[in-house]
Amino acid sequence: xxxxxxEDKWELLKQLGSTDTQKDAVRKRIxxxxxxxxxxxxxxxxYQWKSIIAASLLIVIFGGFLFMLMKENPKxxxxxxxxxxxxxxxxxxxxxxxxxxxxxxxxYRKNDPIPFGTVNEVTxxxxxxxxxxxxxxxxxxxxxxxxxxxxxxxHVKMQDVGIRYxxxxxxxxxxxxxxxxxxxKIEYADIFQAMSSLELKGKKAYHHDEALYVTHGYGSMIxxxxxxxxxxxxxxxxxxxxxxxxxxxxxQYLEKILHSDGNWQKESGEGxxxxxxxxxxxxxxxxxxxxxxxTYEYFYPNQDE
Amino acid sequence: MDWYELYYDDxxxxxxxxxxxxxxxxxxxxxxxxxxxxxxxxxxxxxxxKTWLFSIAKYLxxxxxxxxxxxxxxxxxxxxxxIPSSFNLEQHIENKExxxxxxxxxxxxxxxxxxxxTLKKIEDCTTKEVAEILDWSESKVRKTLSRALQSLxxxxxxxxxxxxx
Numbered sequence: 001x002x003x004x005x006x007e008d009k010w011e012l013l014k015q016l017g018s019t020d021t022q023k024d025a026v027r028k029r030i031x032x033x034x035x036x037x038x039x040x041x042x043x044x045x046x047y048q049w050k051s052i053i054a055a056s057l058l059i060v061i062f063g064g065f066l067f068m069l070m071k072e073n074p075k076x077x078x079x080x081x082x083x084x085x086x087x088x089x090x091x092x093x094x095x096x097x098x099x100x101x102x103x104x105x106x107x108y109r110k111n112d113p114i115p116f117g118t119v120n121e122v123t124x125x126x127x128x129x130x131x132x133x134x135x136x137x138x139x140x141x142x143x144x145x146x147x148x149x150x151x152x153x154x155h156v157k158m159q160d161v162g163i164r165y166x167x168x169x170x171x172x173x174x175x176x177x178x179x180x181x182x183x184x185k186i187e188y189a190d191i192f193q194a195m196s197s198l199e200l201k202g203k204k205a206y207h208h209d210e211a212l213y214v215t216h217g218y219g220s221m222i223x224x225x226x227x228x229x230x231x232x233x234x235x236x237x238x239x240x241x242x243x244x245x246x247x248x249x250x251x252q253y254l255e256k257i258l259h260s261d262g263n264w265q266k267e268s269g270e271g272x273x274x275x276x277x278x279x280x281x282x283x284x285x286x287x288x289x290x291x292x293x294x295t296y297e298y299f300y301p302n303q304d305e
Numbered sequence: 306m307d308w309y310e311l312y313y314d315d316x317x318x319x320x321x322x323x324x325x326x327x328x329x330x331x332x333x334x335x336x337x338x339x340x341x342x343x344x345x346x347x348x349x350x351x352x353x354x355k356t357w358l359f360s361i362a363k364y365l366x367x368x369x370x371x372x373x374x375x376x377x378x379x380x381x382x383x384x385x386x387x388i389p390s391s392f393n394l395e396q397h398i399e400n401k402e403x404x405x406x407x408x409x410x411x412x413x414x415x416x417x418x419x420x421x422x423t424l425k426k427i428e429d430c431t432t433k434e435v436a437e438i439l440d441w442s443e444s445k446v447r448k449t450l451s452r453a454l455q456s457l458x459x460x461x462x463x464x465x466x467x468x469x470x
Contacts, residue, residue, distance in 0.1 A: 010426045012400050013407055018317050022331060027309055029335050034342055135328075155332070162372055184372070 089119070092197035092226075093190055109186075114160070116185035122178050127168055130178070136166075138217050145212075146198050146205035153217045161185065165217065167195055171203070188216040189227040189240055196225035211249060213256055220263035220278065221285060224253060227294065238296045245292035247272070254287070309338055312355055315428055316362050322423040323366040325412040333369060337362040359430070359438045363420060370416050410460045418453035425450055 095110040098119075106115040122130070131139075131152060138153035152166040160182075167179040177200070181191045192214050199205050213222040227240035242249075254274055257264050264276040273288040284299040313334070320333045340361050411419055420439060424430045425446070436443045 009403075009407070012404055013322075013427050014318070015399060016318055016321060016404060016408065017314055018321075018330075023313055023317075026313075026331050026335050026338075030309065030338050030342070033335070033339050155328070158336075 088201045090199045090201075091194045093194040107181075114185065117179065117181040119177065119179050121171070122168075122176050124174050124176065127176050127178065130166070134166075137163075140217075142167075142195070142214065144206075144208035144210075145196055146207065147200065147203070149195060151217070156182070163217075165191055169198075169200070171200075187229045187232055189223065189229050189232075192216070192223070192225045193228065211244065211252060211256075213253070213260070219283075220261065221276075221283075222257060222260050224249075224294075230293065236298050238298075240294045240296075242289070242292050242294040245289060245294065247289075250289045250294075257287075308341065308354055308358065312358050313338075315355065316358055319359060319423055319428055320362055320366055322408065322411055322427060323416075323419055324369060325408060329369065333362065333365050336365050340365075353434075356430075356434050356437050359424065359428070359434075360440075363438055367416060367420075407457075410457060413460065414453060414456055417449055418456055421446060421450045422453045422457065426454075 097108045097110055099106045099108065099115075103120050105119040107117040107119065108115050134152075134154040136152045136154050138151065140151045142149040142151055147169045150168045152168075154164045154166065156162065156164045161184075163183050165179075165181040165183065167181075169177045169179075171177055179195065181194075183191070196212055196214075212225045214225055215222055224242060224244065226243045228243070229238070230241050231237070231239040250272060254266075257276060258266060263279055265279065267275045267277045267284065269275045269286070272290065273286060275284060275286040277284045282300060284301060286295075286297040286299075288295045288297075316337055317330065317334050320337070321327075321330045324330055324333065337358060341358055411422060414422065421435060424435045424438060425432070430438065432443050432446050435441075435446045439446065441449075
């Protein structure tokens with residue numbers, strides 16, 4: 001009898017499934033993804049090469065004319081006529097190179113051929129289309145950043161990109177500059193380090209005179225914006241270099257955690273190592289400062305791990 | 306898309322019991338089949354298609370669980386809020402409350418326990434198939450399943466589940 005009950009239980013669990021609508025939607029997505037993939041099998045025939053060469057020659061010729069015209073009539077890099085290139089902005093994020101691809105500037109880590117983000121100019125309509133057409137899970141205006149900055153987070157779930165951050169900064173009433181960053185190609189801390197230290201050429205930046213903290217989009221724990229990842233490979237420990245580290249800065253940071261929306265309570269600790277627990281009790285974080293190294297240890301008491 | 310029609314339900318249910326999140330489940334089902342179609346040339350028929358698809362899905366869910374743990378995206382409370390509207394439980398599921406409880410409890414098991422319970426007890430894979438999917442020995446599958454069932458039983462006892470094992 002007990003055995004029968006046991007087996008019946010599993011039969012009940014087998015009932016869970018999706019709806020036909022869900023199944024159709026995923027099928028459609030797969031088909032679209034397959035169509036979007038670059039073809040690896042069809043060789044490029046000679047006549048195709050000819051048209052590519054002809055097109056390249058035309059681009060070189062017209063590009064040359066354009067270059068000469070621009071040289072004779074230099075344009076100011078001001079906000080009403082902004083040109084996105086590697087000289088149009090700077091930030092405190094090291095080892096970044098860029099490559100112009102169409103209207104986009106692709107961002108690369110040195111020695112890494114895969115881009116981790118993009119920069120481009122968009123109109124207000126284009127921005128709204130992007131926001132509406134993507135599955136955005138977070139929408140937030142970042143306070144006290146160098147420029148008025150709106151952040152959106154898209155769940156991408158591609159093979160090498162989990163989530164994509166979008167930052168929109170208004171240049172004029174109609175024109176915006178868009179930055180995107182792909183996690184985990186770039187760490188959270190690096191993304192916020194970049195955006196919080198951004199300087200756009202020809203557009204005055206605001207410098208907040210107090211320490212700046214952000215959540216990393218998800219969760220309620222706040223982090224200083226000026227962290228540089230040292231080791232975030234472990235599941236439970238993350239170590240950062242904190243450029244503003246000092247005992248005073250650490251104490252101020254802890255105060256800020258306790259007073260930011262009441263999401264965290266201090267559980268234990270003193271001096272330079274302190275443990276906080278989330279109000280729902282599901283997350284415990286110990287934050288320790290050693291020199292300029294800030295270490296976070298995460299523990300999830302309600303998960304059987 | 307023959308594989309999709311044949312194995313969608315199995316892969317969907319497996320990922321759902323591993324992750325417990327509808328949106329993410331759709332994404333990972335998409336990724337599983339896309340990877341399979343991308344790698345079809347390298348598929349040598351050494352295993353059954355279903356086993357191969359489960360292996361791909363397993364890799365993706367384990368990767369997702371690691372990302373969530375590390376990046377604090379996980380929220381156990383979301384489960385109860387999302388499930389009812391997502392699965393039309395009123396219409397299709399017998400003993401809804403119990404099924405939801407068990408789904409939530411399985412989420413709290415270690416990933417290895419979740420894998421082996423889902424594959425063996427819900428997906429009805431043989432021990433040999435589970436061993437192949439997880440790249441374990443059959444003996445490890447049996448031992449881990451036994452521990453996983455004990456762990457789930459303990460949770461049910463603590464939680465007062467009346468569909469005891």
